[in-house]
Amino acid sequence: MLQMPFSRRPVLMLLVAAGIGLFASLLPARAAEADSFIRQVGNETLKALEDRSITQEKREDLLRNLLTTHLDLEAVGRFCLGRYSRSLTDAQRPEYQRLFEDYLVKVYSQLLAQYNGETFEVREGARSAGSETIVESQILRQNGPPIRVEWKTHEKNGKPLVTDVVVEGVSMAFTQRQQFESVIQNNGGKIDALFAAMRKQIARR
Structure with missing residues (x-):
């Protein structure tokens, strides 16, 4: 097995130690940033839901803004299509992204319409999982135990999503x-x- 000359090994160990130290020093900042980001997402969502008099169209507009601002729509859309994402033609790719966004807006606006005064709580101490950061939270209900929710985030163009x-x-x-x-x-x-099934869901009232 090849080994480094003895004189260079301490230098390597010093660099490794420095790298570990730097990584460790970044983790609290990264965790705090992720916690703050998810707290912001949760608060914005609850604020959008507080007004029970808003129309379905207005609710969809609010949700679309939340999704396009805080969700990596491109990455999530590609993941949801799985191995079939490689089969998309150049014409289908942008069509799928438009349908995927509209589909999420429709489905989740209908779910959020069921909001009944729940509150949102972020648990401090996000953890790293490779290139992603995981933030734990709870949805606190008036009737029933809390619902445990984990948020996976990553950075894209210097912005958490x-x-x-x-x-x-x-x-x-x-x-x-x-x-x-x-x-x-x-x-x-x-x-x-x-695509046809997504359009059918999007058209539902």
Whole structure:
């Protein structure tokens, strides 16, 4: 086995130690930034939901702004399409991204319409998981135990963005991926079948 000359090994060890020290010093700052980011997302979402008199159209506008500001729509959309993302033509790719955004807005605005005074609490101490940072939080309900929610985030162009939300251990992105893949598989592997299903969901009132 090749070994470095003895005189250079202490230099390498010093560099490794310095790197570890630098990484360790960055972790608290990264965790604090992630905690603050998710707290901001949660508060903005709750603020958007407080007005129970807003129309469905207004709720969708508020949610679209939240998604386009805080979610990595491109990365999440690609993940949800799974292996079929490689099958998209140049014409289908932008069409899918538009449909994916509209689909999320429609589905989650309907879910958020069920808001009933729940509050949101971020648990301090985000943890690193490779290139992602995971922030733990709870949704506190008036009737019933808290709901545990984990937020996965990463940095893109110097800005933190959400890549997944895990509710009581269930990944929203992975669940959506399974649904999309099921639609495509049940229709002979045709991505256009998924597009049609998404348009149908988007058109629902």
